[in-house]
Amino acid sequence: MSNNNHDLTRRRLLQGVAATWLLSVSQIGLAATPQVIAVRIWPSSTYTRITLESSTSLKYKKFSLSSPERIVIDIEGVHLNSILKQMNGLVQKNDPYLKQVRVGQFDKNTVRLVMELKQSIKPQLFVLKPVAEFRNRLVVDLYPANVTTKQEEDDPLLALLEDYNKGDMVKDEPVVAAQPGRAGRERPLIVMIDPGHGGEDPGAIGRNGTREKDIVLQIGRRLRTLIERQGNMKAYMTRNEDVFIPLKVRVAKARKQRADLFISIHADAFTNRSAKGASVFALSKKGATSSAAQFLAKSQNESDEIGGVSRSGDRYLDNTMFDLVQTVTINDSLKFGKDVLARIGKHATLHKKKVEQAGFAVLKAPDIPSILVETAFISNLGEEQKLRTKAFQQQIAQSIMAGIVEYSRTLYK
């Protein structure tokens, strides 16, 4: 990295500014000292994610050093605590990108993290606001710097994640354009399987420690095997390892592969542990309306298509077209969901006998019939046991498969 000196000079300047700023905040008396309350490190084949969870939002600066390759992150207004001290213990030996982390109190108000790397890295840092049980988070994603075009083709996730982090996911041109023709007849029906959660997000956790993210990945893999056995279908997975993937990226992956169907697989949880049974969700019209506006606002690319309809450039016309496409998609999703729910109901308990509708972000592809299957309640002791068994996992996968077959059978009637 050639611009170290430049970085350092700039850093000194910034430090001065930050010191002034911190001083002014503490004078107001609002400056609650941020506490780092958890650290998580998730290596995967495409990138390693390091998450620092804290009581209030963290202020940081980062710079890179070479020979050996290092990333230095200075976190301001934080004191070294036992959680930070244990950070290096979380680094796994087989992590493809991260070798070790050294943590120290750099000055009175700054904790310095020095990440030693196994290869040249393009880091991406961003903060996330509290959501669900998570507090404020500072996320450090370590991507390999020298990704060849070949690798990028093999794993569109990398490119997608980068775009996503730039808030720019919709502009992507599809890499795997579907062949023309009717799905399941003249060309394979393309199914995107989306095992929920993953990586630092375990999903729901049963009383015996069963993690939703593990179960749904197993069911997803079983479903993929069943789909691939059909001659006229092709399955893709949004994740096939224990990795965190943002919801929008899951949708973007489905659109990128021009999927004909999208199936998100989950296991439910509820405070009342007697709740049980499977449910199937489709997108609600209300959830769709807000996503329509968002989609149109974000897709400035003239070549963007929605459900095979090109944008006209006329905002009013585009909105109308989008509404039409989305309405058709929701109706298809409801039909698809009904087919799946009916098959699941033959062998398993149903939580609700009708396809429910909600504004789940993962169902918001405007042009792909999408459903979310809550396979059972992991919070229910009996169902947690069942979810762990191969027999139940296989049965759910087979039921979803039968639903896909039924849906595709009626596609061209």
Ligand SMILES: [Zn+2]
């Ligand atoms: Zn879930």
